Amino acid sequence: MLANTNKRVVVIGNGMVGYKFCEKLIARENWAQRFTLTVFGEEPRVAYDRVHLSEYFSGKTADELALAPDTWYAEHGIQLHLSDPVVHIDRERKEVRSHHGLVVSYDYILLATGSGAFVPAIPGVEKEGVFVYRTIEDLEFIQSYASKARRGAVVGGGLLGLEAAKALLDLGLHEAHVVEFAPRLMPRQIDAAGSGTLQSQLEALGLTVHLNKNTQEIIGGDAIEGMRFADGSALDVDMLIISAGIRPRDELAKRAGLETHPRGGIVVNDHLQTSDPDIFAIGECALAHQMIYGLVAPGYEMAAVVVARLFGEEKKFKPFDMSTKLKLIGVDVASFGNPFAEGPDCRTVTYENKAKGIYKRINITADGKELLGGILVGDAEQYNGLLQTCKNKTILPPDPEDLILGLRGGEETAGAAGIMSLPDDALICSCEAITKAAICNEITNNGCTTIDQLKKSTKACTGCGGCTPLVKDLIQGVLKQQGLYVRNVLCEHFDYSRQELLDLVRINGLKTYGGVLNQFGKGDGCEVCKPAVASILASLWNENILEKDRATIQDSNDRFLANIQKGGTYSVVPRIPGGEITPDKLIVIGQVAKKYDLYTKITGGQRIDLFGAHLNDLPKIWEELIDAGFESGHAYGKALRTVKSCVGSTWCRYGVQDSVSFAVEVEERYKGIRSPHKLKSGVSGCIRECAEAQSKDFGIIATEKGWNLYVCGNGGSKPQHAQLLATDIDKETCIRLLDRFLMFYIKTADPLTRTATWLNKMEGGITYLKAVVVDDVLGIAAELEREMQTLIDNYACEWKEVVENPHLRKRFTHFINAPEQKDPAVQFEPLRTQKRAKEWK
Amino acid sequence: MESIVIEREEITWHLACHVADVPADGGACVLIEDRQIAIFNYARRGEWYATDNECPHRQQTALARGMIGSQGDEPKVACPFHKKTFSLKTGQCLTDAEYRIRTYPIRVEAGLVYIGL
Numbered sequence: 001m002l003a004n005t006n007k008r009v010v011v012i013g014n015g016m017v018g019y020k021f022c023e024k025l026i027a028r029e030n031w032a033q034r035f036t037l038t039v040f041g042e043e044p045r046v047a048y049d050r051v052h053l054s055e056y057f058s059g060k061t062a063d064e065l066a067l068a069p070d071t072w073y074a075e076h077g078i079q080l081h082l083s084d085p086v087v088h089i090d091r092e093r094k095e096v097r098s099h100h101g102l103v104v105s106y107d108y109i110l111l112a113t114g115s116g117a118f119v120p121a122i123p124g125v126e127k128e129g130v131f132v133y134r135t136i137e138d139l140e141f142i143q144s145y146a147s148k149a150r151r152g153a154v155v156g157g158g159l160l161g162l163e164a165a166k167a168l169l170d171l172g173l174h175e176a177h178v179v180e181f182a183p184r185l186m187p188r189q190i191d192a193a194g195s196g197t198l199q200s201q202l203e204a205l206g207l208t209v210h211l212n213k214n215t216q217e218i219i220g221g222d223a224i225e226g227m228r229f230a231d232g233s234a235l236d237v238d239m240l241i242i243s244a245g246i247r248p249r250d251e252l253a254k255r256a257g258l259e260t261h262p263r264g265g266i267v268v269n270d271h272l273q274t275s276d277p278d279i280f281a282i283g284e285c286a287l288a289h290q291m292i293y294g295l296v297a298p299g300y301e302m303a304a305v306v307v308a309r310l311f312g313e314e315k316k317f318k319p320f321d322m323s324t325k326l327k328l329i330g331v332d333v334a335s336f337g338n339p340f341a342e343g344p345d346c347r348t349v350t351y352e353n354k355a356k357g358i359y360k361r362i363n364i365t366a367d368g369k370e371l372l373g374g375i376l377v378g379d380a381e382q383y384n385g386l387l388q389t390c391k392n393k394t395i396l397p398p399d400p401e402d403l404i405l406g407l408r409g410g411e412e413t414a415g416a417a418g419i420m421s422l423p424d425d426a427l428i429c430s431c432e433a434i435t436k437a438a439i440c441n442e443i444t445n446n447g448c449t450t451i452d453q454l455k456k457s458t459k460a461c462t463g464c465g466g467c468t469p470l471v472k473d474l475i476q477g478v479l480k481q482q483g484l485y486v487r488n489v490l491c492e493h494f495d496y497s498r499q500e501l502l503d504l505v506r507i508n509g510l511k512t513y514g515g516v517l518n519q520f521g522k523g524d525g526c527e528v529c530k531p532a533v534a535s536i537l538a539s540l541w542n543e544n545i546l547e548k549d550r551a552t553i554q555d556s557n558d559r560f561l562a563n564i565q566k567g568g569t570y571s572v573v574p575r576i577p578g579g580e581i582t583p584d585k586l587i588v589i590g591q592v593a594k595k596y597d598l599y600t601k602i603t604g605g606q607r608i609d610l611f612g613a614h615l616n617d618l619p620k621i622w623e624e625l626i627d628a629g630f631e632s633g634h635a636y637g638k639a640l641r642t643v644k645s646c647v648g649s650t651w652c653r654y655g656v657q658d659s660v661s662f663a664v665e666v667e668e669r670y671k672g673i674r675s676p677h678k679l680k681s682g683v684s685g686c687i688r689e690c691a692e693a694q695s696k697d698f699g700i701i702a703t704e705k706g707w708n709l710y711v712c713g714n715g716g717s718k719p720q721h722a723q724l725l726a727t728d729i730d731k732e733t734c735i736r737l738l739d740r741f742l743m744f745y746i747k748t749a750d751p752l753t754r755t756a757t758w759l760n761k762m763e764g765g766i767t768y769l770k771a772v773v774v775d776d777v778l779g780i781a782a783e784l785e786r787e788m789q790t791l792i793d794n795y796a797c798e799w800k801e802v803v804e805n806p807h808l809r810k811r812f813t814h815f816i817n818a819p820e821q822k823d824p825a826v827q828f829e830p831l832r833t834q835k836r837a838k839e840w841k
Numbered sequence: 842m843e844s845i846v847i848e849r850e851e852i853t854w855h856l857a858c859h860v861a862d863v864p865a866d867g868g869a870c871v872l873i874e875d876r877q878i879a880i881f882n883y884a885r886r887g888e889w890y891a892t893d894n895e896c897p898h899r900q901q902t903a904l905a906r907g908m909i910g911s912q913g914d915e916p917k918v919a920c921p922f923h924k925k926t927f928s929l930k931t932g933q934c935l936t937d938a939e940y941r942i943r944t945y946p947i948r949v950e951a952g953l954v955y956i957g958l
């Protein structure tokens with residue numbers, strides 16, 4: 001055997017940055033022929049994701065937080081010693097000694113000892129119930145103590161302190177206080193105005209904020225009972241987390257005689273060498289460029305610099321951007337570049353919306369050309385874009401306030417076009433230091449065209465995840481540039497987009513799934529293309545969706561014309577146009593609900609939902625409802641749901657038009673028409689907008705002169721306001737524009753795309769949509785109106801057809817060989833005076 | 842000479858339903874010896890399959906109401922609840938290695954469907 005000439009590298013500290021160093025080293029080819037790697041860690045666990053530590057409280061396990069499984073180290077030939085801190089470095093003999101007495105000699109040492117919580121010397125800090133927030137162990141202690149505590153506080157209103165305070169609330173404490181010494185929150189990242197906005201947002205979450213408070217004493221017996229402040233005031237608390245800053249773990253380096261800074265930190269040069277060139281220090285223990293970088297991204301960059309150095313490459317650690325986006329649940333906060341820039345060379349633009357809890361500030365050069373930095377509170381959606389603009393010194397638009405206010409005309413969506421104009425070396429993923437060029441290269445040359453593939457090949461999006469939207473845009477942008485029009489094909493069975501397939505089906509007059517699949521598809525279909533084709537067939541012909549071969553291609557809910565629920569029962573939602581209902585009809589609903597033992601609830605859509613119906617009972621229930629004059633409400637379909645109304649001029653003292661009548665008319669007109677996704681509408685009788693029309697796919701608001709028509713609004717998880725399509729129009733015009741708008745949407749949207757998303761993706765946005773729908777630039781308006789009229793003429797209540805057709809009705813059984821028997825697996829639990837579905841496991 | 846050992850089948854065949862009871866390219870559920878069994882009439886290929894009706898994901902008894910189809914060549918069914926898909930041949934879940942359903946022998950004779958238990 002050859003003599004072992006490998007250089008021995010000892011890594012002290014198995015935290016985030018120490019781990020990253022190992023990962024980057026072993027990624028080099030032949031590393032094992034050149035180095036032996038030994039890692040000492042003080043904590044009992046392998047390195048884990050400290051950045052997402054708080055997720056431990058929401059159920060993430062230590063294993064899930066681990067950056068690599070414990071077997072990873074051995075598999076790669078890394079010797080790992082956990083629960084065994086290094087206690088001594090002998091630089092003469094080039095050896096380290098661990099707490100358990102292990103002695104290992106080294107050629108290089110990498111200090112990655114991180115930092116610990118800085119605990120100020122307040123009398124009483126040693127009491128029970130006082131914690132720090134740094135390791136999984138800390139969180140375990142906090143969790144078990146919190147179970148018997150009611151009131152908690154956090155000392156420190158910085159990034160970590162706020163996160164810890166939110167965690168206290170999530171742990172079920174009744175009160176969570178944040179005590180900050182400075183006059184504002186997050187003093188290092190945001191200004192006073194931003195702090196004010198943030199404070200009110202946090203208070204809305206349930207936190208109590210105390211500023212200008214200097215904690216003087218922690219009071220209580222063995223355990224904490226309260227805090228006393230310098231201004232004489234006091235606060236009763238049962239537990240306290242100290243988050244007053246970090247203190248670099250430089251004690252080992254100091255004992256070894258390495259240079260450290262009086263205020264903490266191991267001093268390193270651009271190559272991250274300490275005063276002993278064979279000893280490197282990286283991460284939160286290192287003081288580079290006169291500062292401690294308390295974030296993970298610079299630490300990762302440091303790891304990359306040392307690995308390069310060990311392989312004899314020239315790479316320096318440059319001053320690192322400290323822009324941050326807080327991952328505080330519920331409130332967006334971001335700061336980038338120089339958030340506080342001021343003075344004659346700088347212009348500051350701020351935007352504040354107190355009602356919405358939004359504060360934005362950008363600092364630009366006096367000549368208006370460059371973005372210096374800024375602050376975003378309450379809405380940080382523009383963070384990525386602004387950060388890129390700032391870092392790359394992109395020339396600003398003529399009206400820089402557009403940067404934070406958005407393009408108010410909604411003329412264009414910034415998205416993919418914006419990102420392609422960034423320079424190649426723009427950092428897209430700052431956690432892993434991945435540039436635009438690197439990602440583009442993976443997309444172009446290695447065919448990685450999904451986020452998952454890119455995660456595997458570049459590690460982008462695997463850190464904080466903040467860059468995921470940018471990476472998505474990049475994929476789209478690159479593919480488009482290559483002339484590879486990103487084809488939105490349905491699935492492996494159809495090589496067409498929904499729009500293409502719709503046209504083919506229409507031209508060929510196909511009315512069955514089998515026909516469509518035989519002519520335009522391959523294989524046997526699946527749960528993606530079946531409902532998509534079902535929707536196309538329904539949108540084109542509006543025939544009963546359960547006839548011919550269409551029943552078995554319907555999605556779960558459509559298949560049985562009802563929403564399937566937990567436990568396998570269904571819900572029944574009769575149509576109540578405009579929310580208007582007679583007492584007699586209300587009585588029938590009550591009677592039916594009682595007879596079939598259904599849970600009843602008023603929905604968010606101004607109608608009534610009856611839950612918990614057995615499959616076998618559905619036709620009987622509907623038979624009774626239909627007898628009383630009800631029709632299907634299509635709550636199960638990608639179709640018109642409700643047209644919400646406000647009472648309007650018939651009763652309301654402000655109403656200027658009869659909104660209820662119009663809502664009823666609109667709902668009756670478009671009921672039962674199937675579309676790529678569900679459609680909701682609202683009609684308000686005046687500008688006070690009680691029907692929330694602007695949050696609907698199409699909304700109508702009365703004016704003195706007529707009606708304003710809004711389109712493409714959305715509630716749901718990503719709310720978006722509808723945009724104005726036409727002003728002061730009469731009813732007839734409104735209906736005509738709606739016919740065109742809806743049909744245009746039905747014919748061109750991707751499957752399961754709401755109108756808002758459809759518009760967001762549309763080139764030219766609302767301007768284009770207006771041109772097509774109002775000005776008819778494509779010359780298709782008459783055709784769209786005709787097609788809509790055909791759908792309307794073909795409408796029939798599908799439940800009525802099922803009730804009257806024995807063949808269709810027969811399908812509504814659970815056991816085909818025991819049609820009367822209900823599913824014995826269905827179980828309910830009592831709930832107040834009604835019942836609910838039994839919780840599943 | 843080699844001897845061939847034939848394992849003794851211990852299957853009892855139960856009459857389940859008529860062919861016409863199960864929609865083409867869809868499923869229906871039968872109750873046999875207190876067991877809920879999903880029967881699929883894969884008309885496109887002229888094949889029949891039988892599996893558990895209960896989905897192992899959240900113990901919901903509705904696989905028979907799921908959409909069938911194919912992934913590559915593998916015939917599959919998608920659970921109506923959260924769209925986990927299962928091979929109709931092996932019962933293996935195709936979207937989550939953790940899950941599997943039981944499959945049963947099935948025979949169609951003279952317009953009648955039989956399940957083997």
Ligand code: SRM
Binds near residue numbers: 563564571602695754
């Ligand atoms: C019953 C109801 C909740 C309630 O108790 O009030 C409800 C219940 C369901 N909603 Fe909803 N939504 C209900 C009002 C809403 C509203 C409020 C509204 O319409 O004013 C919204 C937000 C507004 C919007 O859609 O723009 C809403 C946004 C959603 C979404 C998200 C849509 C989105 O584009 O982001 C889904 C998921 C989906 O459709 O894919 C959803 C899906 C569902 C489903 C259908 C889930 C499912 O597939 O089983 C629920 C069916 C319950 C059942 O078994 O009947 N529900 N849902 C409301 C029925 C209204 C009605 O009379 O038809």
Ligand SMILES: Cc1cc2nc3c(=O)[nH]c(=O)nc-3n(C[C@H](O)[C@H](O)[C@H](O)COP(=O)(O)OP(=O)(O)OC[C@H]3O[C@@H](n4cnc5c(N)ncnc54)[C@H](O)[C@@H]3O)c2cc1C
Binds near residue numbers: 114
């Ligand atoms: C709750 C929380 C939230 C955070 N959120 C963010 C965020 O959103 N964004 C962000 O960028 N950063 C965030 N951070 C900071 C980030 O976690 C740190 O920047 C990062 O962990 C630093 O890595 P490190 O390896 O230098 O130190 P650490 O991860 O602390 O690792 C150091 C390790 O060395 C061990 N050690 C110390 N001395 C010895 C010794 N003598 N021998 C052996 N082992 C030793 C320590 O026990 C520790 O395990 C957060 C931190 C916390 C606590």
Ligand code: SF4
């Ligand atoms: S918000 Fe979620 S849980 Fe509530 S009804 Fe809608 S889909 Fe169901």
Ligand code: FES
Binds near residue numbers: 896900922925
């Ligand atoms: S219960 Fe079947 S996928 Fe969830």
